[in-house]
Amino acid sequence: MLKTEELQINIGPQHPSTHGVFRMLVTVDGETVTDLKPVFGYLHRNHEQIAEVNTYLQNMPYTDRLDYFNAMANNQAYAMAVEKMVGIEVPERAEYLRVLMVELTRILNHAGALGFLINDMGAWQTQLAFGMREREKILDLFESVSGARLMCNYFRFGGVARDLPPDFMPRLKDLLVAMPAFVDEMERLLRENEILLQRSEGIGILPKDLALAYSVTGPVLRGSGVAYDIRRAEPYSIYDRLDFDIPVGSVGDVYDRILVRIEEMRQSRRIIEQVIAQLPDAQGGHINPKARQNVRPPVGDVYARVETPKGELGFYLVSDGSSKPYRYKVRAPSFINLTPLGDMCRGYKVADMVVILGSIDIVMGEVDR
Amino acid sequence: MTIEMQRGSVIVMDRRRGKLRAGQGLLQGLKVVWDHWAGSFRTNDNFSKIHGTFTVEYPDERLPMPQAYRNMPVLLFDDESGHELCTGCYQCQRICPPQVIHITQAKDPVTGKMVPAATEFIIEYDACMSCGFCAEVCPFDSIKMDHVYELSTADRVSLTMRKTQLNRPISYYTGIAPDLWAEAQAGAMKKLQGSIKRRPDVIGLAASLTEKIKARRLELAAAGQVAGGGGQEAGVAPAAPAAKLTPEEKAAKLAAMKAAKQAGGAPAPAEAPVELSPADAKAAKLAAIKAANAAKQAGAAPAEAPVELSPADAKAAKLAAIKAANAAKQAGAVPAPVEVPSTPLDAKAARLAAIKAANAAKQAAEQSNNE
Ligand code: SF4
Ligand code: SF4
Secondary structure (H helix, E strand, O other): OOOOOOEEEEEOOOOHHHOOOOEEEEEEEOOEEEEEEEEOOOOOOOHHHHHHHOOOHHHHHHHHOOOOOOHHHHHHHHHHHHHHHHOOOOOHHHHHHHHHHHHHHHHHHHHHHHHHHHHHHHHOOHHHHHHHHHHHHHHHHHHHHHOOOOOOOOEEOOEEOOOOOOOHHHHHHHHHHHHHHHHHHHHHHHOOOHHHHHHHOOOOOOOHHHHHHOOOOOHHHHHOOOOOOHHHHOOOOOHHHOOOOEEEOOOOOHHHHHHHHHHHHHHHHHHHHHHHHHHHHOOOOOEOOOOOOOOOOOOEEEEEEEEEOOEEEEEEEEEOOOOOEEEEEEEOHHHHHHOOHHHHHOOOEHHHHHHHHHHHOOOHHHHHO | OOOOOOOOOEEEOOOOOOOOOOOHHHHHHHHHHHHHHHHOOOEOOOOOOOOOEOOOOOOOOOOOOOOOOOOOEEEEEOOOOOEEOOOOOOHHHHHOOOOOEEEEEEEOOOOOOEEEEEEEEEEEOOOOOOOOHHHHHOOOOOEEEOOOOOOOOOOHHHHEEOHHHHEEEHHHHHHHOHHHHHHHHHHHHHHHHHHHHOOOOOOOEOOOOHHHHHHHHHHHHHHHHHHHHOOOOOOOOOOOOOOOOOHHHHHHHHHHHHHHHHHOOOOOOOOOOOOOOOOOHHHHHHHHHHHHHHHHHOOOOOOOOOOOOOHHHHHHHHHHHHHHHHHHHHHOOOOOOOOOOOOOOOHHHHHHHHHHHHHHHHHHHHHHHHO
């Protein structure tokens, strides 16, 4: 018997499979991962401290830069936190527009995330290109309404920055025609593909109790079989008026996470269809005309959370009565979902580790802040 | 753990759907890829299709940008009057999250009061986060988001944009965002007229419009001298309160511009602050004296008489003098006797210069009519 030694290797912070500047301190025994320590902090931009010297409104574009895949969802969480603190009413139409944008965001996030995951498995660009193509269409829509593709900065306290441009709805309806075809096609490409099954089935299992212990949220938690979605658990905005299902997995492996994400795209499309149907009857304009953007919330603290495509994004704000937050804390889903990485990877091969990381779907901008 | 749900249900994902024979999943996937390959020879111009190419060959072809697209902020000025819309109200500077806007508000060189215009306006493009707040907050619709996206450079310092680099005519903005401007237009133009009224001299004119500035100086010199001479406006002088754009005023301005063209020289420094409110006769008078002297010398080079006043005033006066002289000379003005009540000191010289300038303008106007 050959005497083997455990070896510690660093993967990252500059590594194509780490989805950003992220380091994994991996202890390997041959090909098998015996321990893994995620090391964050390479993309630290002092986000929370900067937020404390900015006024409340000035922080809005900074939230875009947290999870830069889902600027709209970040905007929503932050806008909700401030609205809750100040007590700003949001008109019905604005709520519909918000939900519309956030659900589009969910589709584009999952389209991209699955693409990157398949890329991590070694299928190079095929699925990524297909996913990015659909994402591109949604970004075009975002651009026409908010002015920017990624850093949308579209939400304001009491509504959204502007109403839909005239060509938005026809394009959105076209997109919805393409959407089921795209998701079906994606499923045909991925589901029960023998190679994909080999790489994902039984890999990176995160058991239910462990997922709960780690406070994991989002598709990762649902993949582990916990039907927890803030849109249902604590309905905000207008989600209590919309029909949609919550997909959950049964095993909690990478494959379940893929399936959950595919189904979530379908459900998001369902939500968007309902929004389109209900939008013409919605009361009010795109913004509450009485809402001041230059807010001075009363002394107190507030926590508001939304279900972003990655999980629970929460903003904890403390106000000292001035125009700037006294404390500004982000509960970022990517960060918390990343913490059980060590437990998820233990016992699997090095190649699996990359796939497991991909299946969590992180954005370092949000992890390090 | 499970949550109460009113609408919708929890669905457990089905891990194995059909019984596929070995390799069937792969073939299925290959078919998808194949379809895309086959479709890639067609173009996809519609959001409802998923096959086909919808990319463009970028440097040669460009996609049209949506009107709301925002990249970097620019400052607008009015095509017609040449006035900048910005009043230097600091709203954008205050809201800018990374604090990259730096404004210097214009001051009346004589009274020292704030004037609704900005003498300098700097935006550090390299640190701008393109959030669009400045454009959103500007009450005068002066700052707007540009659509130019090819800004990369190896020289970071060159991305600190000054007002002259930021200025764009309104016609440029209507070209990129007609609907957005249509919404803002009425309010913006109304406010602009209000600002123009409160702008003395050439403050607020876009520095690039040297022609307009020249014309404005001429016009001001003429109008101001008459006012300085005693307040009675000679019928021939383009002497209406300087900032109003009545039809007569426009005509006068045109005439003045023609005269300036004929004069053809005396390049004016863009930002020389000349004071011309009727209340401030002194500077105008001084200008008039110089103009008179210059006219007397008939064809002499720009007068270089030393002036003992505040530097700004002196410079301005000199400048006005040069221009008035040149205009008078070139247009071949003949002093016409006009009754202007005398005020002490150099009223006479002032009157003379004023008349000369006015006549020059008039003749130029007549000439252009004859043509
Ligand atoms: S776009 Fe935003 S960051 Fe840029 S100058 Fe305007 S307010 Fe400042
Ligand atoms: S650009 Fe607009 S907001 Fe900024 S100083 Fe000028 S007028 Fe005020």
